[in-house]
Amino acid sequence: NKVDKKFPEGFLWGGATAANQMEGGFNEGNKGLNIADVLPGGKERLKVLKEPGFTFEIDNEKYTYPNHEGIDFYHRYKEDIALFAEMGFKAYRMSIAWTRIFPEGTELEANEEGLAFYDRVFDELHKYGIEPVVTISHYEMPLNLVKEYGGWRSREVITFFERYVNAIFNRYKGKVKYWMTFNEINSAFHFPIMSMGFSIQKEEDKYQSIFQAFHHQFVASSIAVKACHEIIPGAQIGCMLLSAPVYSYDSNPENVMYALQEERLFNYFCGDVQVRGKYPAFIKRYFKENNITLDIQEGDLKLIKEHPVDYIALSYYMSLTQKKDKTGLETTPGNLLEGVKNPFLKASDWGWEIDPTGLRITLNKLYDRYQVPLFVVENGLGAYDKVEEDGSIQDDYRIDYLRSHIEAMREAVEDGVELMGYTSWGCIDLVSASTGEFSKRYGFIYIDKHDDGSGTMERKKKKSFYWYKEVIKSNGEIL
Ligand code: BG6
Numbered sequence: 001n002k003v004d005k006k007f008p009e010g011f012l013w014g015g016a017t018a019a020n021q022m023e024g025g026f027n028e029g030n031k032g033l034n035i036a037d038v039l040p041g042g043k044e045r046l047k048v049l050k051e052p053g054f055t056f057e058i059d060n061e062k063y064t065y066p067n068h069e070g071i072d073f074y075h076r077y078k079e080d081i082a083l084f085a086e087m088g089f090k091a092y093r094m095s096i097a098w099t100r101i102f103p104e105g106t107e108l109e110a111n112e113e114g115l116a117f118y119d120r121v122f123d124e125l126h127k128y129g130i131e132p133v134v135t136i137s138h139y140e141m142p143l144n145l146v147k148e149y150g151g152w153r154s155r156e157v158i159t160f161f162e163r164y165v166n167a168i169f170n171r172y173k174g175k176v177k178y179w180m181t182f183n184e185i186n187s188a189f190h191f192p193i194m195s196m197g198f199s200i201q202k203e204e205d206k207y208q209s210i211f212q213a214f215h216h217q218f219v220a221s222s223i224a225v226k227a228c229h230e231i232i233p234g235a236q237i238g239c240m241l242l243s244a245p246v247y248s249y250d251s252n253p254e255n256v257m258y259a260l261q262e263e264r265l266f267n268y269f270c271g272d273v274q275v276r277g278k279y280p281a282f283i284k285r286y287f288k289e290n291n292i293t294l295d296i297q298e299g300d301l302k303l304i305k306e307h308p309v310d311y312i313a314l315s316y317y318m319s320l321t322q323k324k325d326k327t328g329l330e331t332t333p334g335n336l337l338e339g340v341k342n343p344f345l346k347a348s349d350w351g352w353e354i355d356p357t358g359l360r361i362t363l364n365k366l367y368d369r370y371q372v373p374l375f376v377v378e379n380g381l382g383a384y385d386k387v388e389e390d391g392s393i394q395d396d397y398r399i400d401y402l403r404s405h406i407e408a409m410r411e412a413v414e415d416g417v418e419l420m421g422y423t424s425w426g427c428i429d430l431v432s433a434s435t436g437e438f439s440k441r442y443g444f445i446y447i448d449k450h451d452d453g454s455g456t457m458e459r460k461k462k463k464s465f466y467w468y469k470e471v472i473k474s475n476g477e478i479l
Contacts, residue, residue: 049193119171133180136164182217186270221239222307262322320339409476445462
């Protein structure tokens with residue numbers, strides 16, 4: 001169905017992945033270990049991390065590690081990029097694995113083999129006119145920094161990060177125009193281990209530690225923005241937020257206020273600092289009431305003020321419904337933020353509530369608040385796929401999900417939102433971040449690889465592959 005509402009010219013259509021979930025080659029090219037390399041496969045992976053005695057060592061007797069082999073993009077990137085090109089991708093969002101460039105995180109010199117690998121990937125993308133969109137840190141902190149420094153708890157990590165960004169900006173200045181700093185920076189409220197590189201100890205004041213680590217990341221983000229603008233004139237660098245609008249369960253003002261507070265803290269706090277360049281007013285009360293005192297050094301606030309990001313990249317999978325008193329109500333365990341069940345929405349097989357209008361709401365709210373361009377860099381449906389006897393994969397459920405979300409985006413553009421592009425998540429099947437599974441598939445391209453480790457790694461085009469190709473060709477007019 002063709003409509004007469006348009007996406008802007010030059011809209012960046014494409015797909016998104018992260019190094020740790022698909023590259024494989026986890027110990028090749030002098031790469032060091034990162035936090036994702038010690039995450040076991042399986043639905044319990046995030047719980048396992050919290051078990052007492054979990055040592056952040058690889059234990060092949062006890063666990064499996066699907067990320068180690070990923071989908072072998074490290075060796076098959078040419079074949080995969082050719083498939084992206086066949087779909088007509090204008091952009092490909094990917095991350096650089098920090099430990100390919102600085103294996104331990106602390107070295108003074110970058111690792112040439114790692115740098116050369118991404119040169120090859122970027123060159124291959126440019127061969128087809130695909131613009132790389134690069135996440136600098138996507139749940140891939142060097143394990144050495146986790147173990148020896150407690151991740152972003154430590155201010156020293158800023159120096160290591162600065163070295164890393166300088167190395168990649170200088171090396172790829174002719175090849176990469178679009179950057180973003182920390183993937184889903186606000187996800188740390190729930191899972192600090194993946195983005196901040198530490199877990200909360202039993203006796204510890206969780207929020208004191210998380211907000212201090214955020215402060216270090218904000219300083220690091222501004223250092224990266226400054227360096228990016230100096231080294232690569234014309235480049236754009238964004239923050240990256242996990243976005244889920246928070247609805248009040250009902251019109252009781254107490255619940256509406258509760259939902260607002262949740263939304264402000266989770267969805268807006270990081271954006272307020274990274275885009276507006278200052279700590280928002282509401283957080284001062286929050287800090288006071290929760291006895292949080294930050295160690296802010298001289299010059300930090302000035303740096304943050306002077307170097308805000310250029311745009312907001314966001315992921316959107318679901319909305320969240322909240323009620324102050326949840327007694328007797330069904331909750332949504334699959335949703336990251338644990339809200340109450342929304343009676344108007346259906347959920348995916350993993351319990352994530354499907355809400356395309358929520359994307360339009362999110363885009364409008366973010367644009368109203370910040371007035372900077374937005375870029376949807378993750379959205380998609382994790383689902384079980386079946387290969388039919390004739391070898392085809394009829395993923396109409398995925399097409400339906402994506403179509404309704406692209407429609408919602410198109411409405412947001414009509415509403416006046418400045419939207420740079422859309423890179424759907426896991427454009428090629430990969431390892432799920434929260435559950436370490438292959439069976440939770442997002443891709444247009446199927447990978448013959450399974451949770452028990454079997455599979456040939458053969459790539460197959462799903463029905464959605466052909467559908468998305470038409471979407472891109474028509475610049476979103478034919479869905
Ligand atoms: C986002 C992450 O949270 O959601 C990705 O940035 C992740 O890394 C994606 O893969 C989907 O989540 P999951 O757990 O289904 O892989």
